[in-house]
Amino acid sequence: MYLNSLQMILLVCLILFVLILPLTIKKIEENLELFLFFCGIFAVTVSKMWSIPLIEESFVAPIKIAVAVLIAGFLFKIFHSHFQILMQKTVKTLGFKLSVFLTIIILGVFSSMITAIISALILSQVATAIPMSRNERIRFVVLSCYAIGLGAVLTSIGEPLGTIVISKLSGAPHYANFSFLINNFGVYIFIGVFVSALLAIFPKHKNNQQNIEITEEVIEDNCGNKEVLLRAGKVYLFVMALVLLGDGLKPLAYKTIANMHYGLLYWVNMVSAILDNATLAAIEITPEISIKTLKFLLMGLIISGGMLIPGNIPNIICASKLKIKSKEWAKEALPFGFILMTVYFVFLLIFA
Numbered sequence: 001m002y003l004n005s006l007q008m009i010l011l012v013c014l015i016l017f018v019l020i021l022p023l024t025i026k027k028i029e030e031n032l033e034l035f036l037f038f039c040g041i042f043a044v045t046v047s048k049m050w051s052i053p054l055i056e057e058s059f060v061a062p063i064k065i066a067v068a069v070l071i072a073g074f075l076f077k078i079f080h081s082h083f084q085i086l087m088q089k090t091v092k093t094l095g096f097k098l099s100v101f102l103t104i105i106i107l108g109v110f111s112s113m114i115t116a117i118i119s120a121l122i123l124s125q126v127a128t129a130i131p132m133s134r135n136e137r138i139r140f141v142v143l144s145c146y147a148i149g150l151g152a153v154l155t156s157i158g159e160p161l162g163t164i165v166i167s168k169l170s171g172a173p174h175y176a177n178f179s180f181l182i183n184n185f186g187v188y189i190f191i192g193v194f195v196s197a198l199l200a201i202f203p204k205h206k207n208n209q210q211n212i213e214i215t216e217e218v219i220e221d222n223c224g225n226k227e228v229l230l231r232a233g234k235v236y237l238f239v240m241a242l243v244l245l246g247d248g249l250k251p252l253a254y255k256t257i258a259n260m261h262y263g264l265l266y267w268v269n270m271v272s273a274i275l276d277n278a279t280l281a282a283i284e285i286t287p288e289i290s291i292k293t294l295k296f297l298l299m300g301l302i303i304s305g306g307m308l309i310p311g312n313i314p315n316i317i318c319a320s321k322l323k324i325k326s327k328e329w330a331k332e333a334l335p336f337g338f339i340l341m342t343v344y345f346v347f348l349l350i351f352a
Contacts, residue, residue: 015274100140143200184294262297
């Protein structure tokens with residue numbers, strides 16, 4: 001995986017483009033999947049990582065997620081009105097704030113068992129059923145996706161990151177088993193999920209009836225068969241793009257971040273906002289890693305994954321369903337992410 005200076009410069013520039021262009025150029029923001037797809041092709045080409053296994057993986061890896069989105073889309077289309085009635089009754093019985101709080105807590109905690117994908121699909125439907133302005137809906141979804149991203153890592157079932165950690169550390173000296181991540185990260189994760197849920201019940205924006213009506217109209221338009229198919233296709237392309245981008249940037253990651261000090265690694269792992277955190281974990285984790293370093297490494301990856309749409313599968317699914325743009329997501333997610341990163345960094349320095 002040798003890289004010369006020109007290859008490194010091109011890959012670093014690519015990372016900057018992926019971070020900046022979707023937030024500044026509307027056309028790219030509207031066609032984010034296609035943009036990332038071409039970025040992935042560019043990355044693999046520059047790093048000379050093309051291979052038959054990679055091509056196969058890029059076509060196969062997105063299938064499970066896209067099929068789940070497709071099936072859920074048709075199911076939600078069929079039972080949309082019933083689900084809305086159920087959620088309206090729930091909100092009427094428990095109140096808006098308690099309903100939102102419990103939704104985030106439940107999805108965050110149980111995402112490790114029902115998977116991040118299923119949690120995101122449920123969230124996307126809940127978000128359409130609870131009457132909110134567009135701004136508040138985006139805030140609710142962003143904070144929920146943070147909670148899902150945090151909670152899903154606690155087992156090898158929730159998302160690939162947990163699978164990789166347990167697989168890499170299954171031998172000496174850690175002998176990681178199913179409860180390894182819960183035992184070592186449970187407290188950190190549950191605090192993050194609780195904080196996300198708590199913030200969601202304190203609105204930043206005043207609800208506006210016009211905004212609510214407009215948002216509901218857009219969501220109703222999403223219910224056509226064509227839209228369900230298109231959404232699944234976009235998710236497929238998005239995941240394919242991330243597979244290519246992750247593999248294309250692997251040589252750069254090996255050369256620059258694989259052996260960093262845990263404190264620096266924590267902040268550098270903010271690149272997880274645009275890259276698959278499982279790819280980075282596979283590069284950075286070795287069997288000899290200390291628990292302290294592992295805590296800095298994983299918390300940096302997990303938190304930063306919520307900052308931008310490409311950072312997590314739940315982000316991608318919900319942004320696609322609710323037509324949330326990159327700039328809208330970043331406006332809500334980046335400030336919270338930076339604060340959470342800082343608080344956890346200090347907490348880990350003291351207690352890890």
